[in-house]
Amino acid sequence: MRLSASLAALAASLAALAAARSAAGDRLLVVADDAAQYSDLLAALARRGFAVDVRAAANTSVALSEDGRRLYDHAALLAPAAKRVGAGLTAQAFVRFVNDGGNLLVAASSAASDLHRALAAQFGAEFARPGSRVVDHQARNATADHATVAAAIARPAAAAPILSPDLRGPVYFRGIAHRCDPANPLLTPVLTAARSTYSTPLADPPLAGRALALVSVLQTRRNARVAISGSADLFSDALAPTNRRFVRDLLQWTFQEKAVLRETAHSHRLAGAAAADAAAAVTAATHQPEHYRIGNDIVYDIALSVYHDDAWHPYVADDVQFEAIMLDPYLRLTLNRTRAKDTATATATATASATYRGRFKLPDRYGTFTFRVNYKRTGYSNVDVRDTVAIWPLRHDEYPRFLTAAYPYYVGSLVMVLGFLALCAVWLWSADPAALANNHHHPAQPPNDNADDDAAAAAAAAAKSKSKPSKSKQKQKQKSS
């Protein structure tokens, strides 16, 4: 049993090795007019397991999709001056490709065509005016035209997963700058220029210094990745000696070879059910009731794994948050990692994941809640897990039965019942009016004594009702006669 399980795990890991090293697939289209210029890059890509398909831009057989299905998992547009690609691949076709989940690298140059501009604009990157280029007169390895600039690696606070932390040193860039549209929340610059850099010819307002982006990345809401570079030369053999590591990091990220985050399982259940079997807790949804009741104790589990270095690893973080939302968040708590779970799932499924768990008590509010883990960190894939959960009010017999505060009322009703019984007893067994002569036995009797004297006496109501039926019987008799 154990042997077969480990064999299966081995087979699975072998299969993982044989497969592409990108988490998204291995079919890569490279559109390059002069492929020889990128031989270093292409060789590296092939080495990393990509099935690289290099096509010239003018090749009319280039297509991104066929019958509505993608032909490639990734595309690199390394033809910076191409006015058109293939038979008629428009910017729309590339956007559709990305919307279908393909990853895309767009590399332009000073001669960037309308295609590049239109495409980059859709991702929120606005290239500088046609023909303009980035210039830095203080660059250390300045060429004659000062157009190869040493760019600084932008490290936005949370962009660590995109570029390795130990990546240092200048990256050389020759091409066109772009401006990031602040309205697009998904776009992040990863390569920015030194303060002395500017785009020439000058525009109004001038594009210079920090405002000017050289390479930006964007991850779509559905986790496709796009990199936009103003320079195709950045990827060329000529600049490879300095740029190789940056290019590797950038493309590894873009083609989903790292920082791919996913949720492998999540569940929520009543806290009581969790203790019963802890091992299968994450994967099994068997303990999820149709709905919860207010105030229930709930355990929420979510397993996250991250892809890098050819395999899925447990994703370790201390900021995984859970929310229970009904219009507004009623609960927000940070989930804690449960260590025991990692190994268990690792052996079970060849993918390792880290399990995060939260225990909480549902609010005293019924309605349709959304249990949500909305984990979005720059560079990592978005994880947005939602469960719509109905929280019902208590059943009619689930409310507390006896309340201390209500004891006076209980006593009250009890006294009422006893009093009524006592009255009945007194009424039934008290003296017959005819035996009035037999003096007093009960001091409380006088009203009764008067009853037959005065027919209108209120206490005689019951007596009346005794006499009534006979009257109505008489009437019925009249009717029938």
Place this chain on the structure above:
Amino acid sequence: MGGSSKVLGLTAADQASLLRLAILGLISVVAIGSRLYSVIRFESVIHEFDPWFNYRTTQYLVKNGFDKFWNWFDETAWYPLGRVVGGTLYPGIMVTSAAIYNALHLVNVPVDIRNVCVFLAPVFSALTAVATYQLGKEVKSATAGLLAAAFIGIAPGYISRSVAGSYDNEGIAIFLLVLTFFLWLRAVRLGSALYGALTATAYFYMVSAWGGYVFIINLIPLHVFALLAMGRYSNRLYVAYSTFYALGTLASMQIPFVGFQPTFTSEHMAALGTFGLIQLVAFAQFLRGLMPARHFQVVVRGALVGLFAAGAGALVVLTMRGVIAPWTGRFYSLWDTGYAKIHIPIIASVSEHQPTPWTNFFFDLNLLMVLLPAGIYFSFRELTDNHVFLILYSLFAAYFASVMVRLILTLTPIVCVMAGIAMANALEAYLDFRSSSNNDGGGSGDAAQPADTQNSSSTEPSGAKRMHGWLGRTVVVVNLMYFLWMFQFHCSWITSSAYSSPSVVLASRGPDGSQHIIDDFREAYYWLRKNTRADARVLSWWDYGYQLAGMADRPTLVDNNTWNNTHIATVGKIMASDENTAYELARRHDVDYVLVVFGAMLGYSGDDINKFLWMIRIAQGVYPDDVSEQAFFTAGGEYAIDDSASAAMRASLMHKLSYYRFNEVMGQHGFDRVRRQQLPTKVELSNFAEAYTTENWMVRIYKVKELDNLGRRHRAAMAFDGGS
């Protein structure tokens, strides 16, 4: 005559009861039959809006049993708030249907629950006729009872709420109303605790069936109070009311929706006060027997003044401190018809809550309306305890019916009874063609009491006879018969033309008289049912909430159970906002689809653009900073939708969803057939995508787009995609 003439071996009395039975049976057949127009014309379908909720809950009850039904929390209604269905409905009609359904299945009659629901109201209308007969017999005579039964069987005022398919609370509640009153009158007449308890039982059933039970619990105390004030206190009254109130109130509190209301809301205070008063009066009567008259007078005066002051003071103080819940808005609107329009637009927006135009009385009651005063007159002539009740009922129901259209329904039974009394009086006087005036026992074989009443007014027939001979009588009788005959025509015409449309399905007639069925609503709901995720949230104006839940089986944000004004106002705000604001709000509420009803193609005037002003008003009530009614009128104060419309109107989501692409079908110079205005020339929509539009463009469904995958604005994305 008596037993002298036997036909088929039956005495005259037996013949009379056989005849009565046969007549009642025929009345029942007519009552049921005339309510079936809608089934014959259209199909066996649930009508309107509220019945769809009742139908859905009945299905749930039949499927899941009573325990689950009792504790049902419907998370698909009022998304995301949900609705505690078990605790916020009157379960009477559902339980009744389920009981009938289960009973039929027990004897192997495999009837569909839908058909039980569709035919429930007609069947109960037959029971109403029987109960009305009993009521009429109780207060006057069997003749009056039969006439009243015949009237209520076909009176349009009642038919309007009880045609086949109109599966609403009123369908059974009117029967229970009449039954409760009948039992009450009998309990008062006999002073019987048994009938008092039966009254309470019928009242309990009524409470479980309809919110209109408040009418009973105010009218009966009023009756008691009036009798006390008239010095007609009797032990019969005491027994009847004490039994009824104690048992009825305890029973009514078992309905979760009512709960403890009878102990602390103003609507129920009159009954409680009367209960206390009658105890005091009874005690006073008791005291009177014990002490000399002179002392008694002093005691009574002092006690009355003291008690009244204390009671009124307590009521005021408790109300002010909030112990007794103040009157609800609906109640205020009963006294001041302008109140709702100013303070609670959501009540005023319902057409059946509008004041009644006088034509409606004629429309719904016709001849009966004329006979009502006559009935009141005859009731005054012989003022028994029961007749006091009839008069009070007439006056109050007539008042309420003039305040709110829908309350004509509660007026109808008493009008029928009064008309029955009036007609019976007239006929008894003029239909007696015997020359000998003394003996009048044979005609009806009446009960003792009605016989008494006839004796007391026996001078009238003889007087009439003196004045009019055979000819005069014939003229009067023929006249009356002619009116009755016309009344019957009127009723069937109204029923067939006005009250038998299911409103879910519409019909129109072509120029050649052929019928054309317009089934857009069900088309749209069915599309939603078949083409969207099971948990897709659909936003629409609240009118369509129950139908969406019932027919499309999709979660809705608001529905006809208008319990949360803020939520409704939010929907109104979404409709009245510009596209971007509306999009944000819609996404915040997890809306997947937006549904609007649009009548410009067919000229269907009940569409959302015509209701739009109410949405705006309701939204303005809650969000006065964001929505302003004035902004939706043109500078000239007109409610325009064409190019001259105000900026807010043209930008509003409702306008866009309604007219989006409409001129593609109507032409550039097209015409809105409801508003009779030119179409707006340019309607752009980017955050919402048209998902479905029905055959006659009556229902339009839009999908709320996801956020753009690339982080663009939808307008920019659409402009880009359009150029591919």
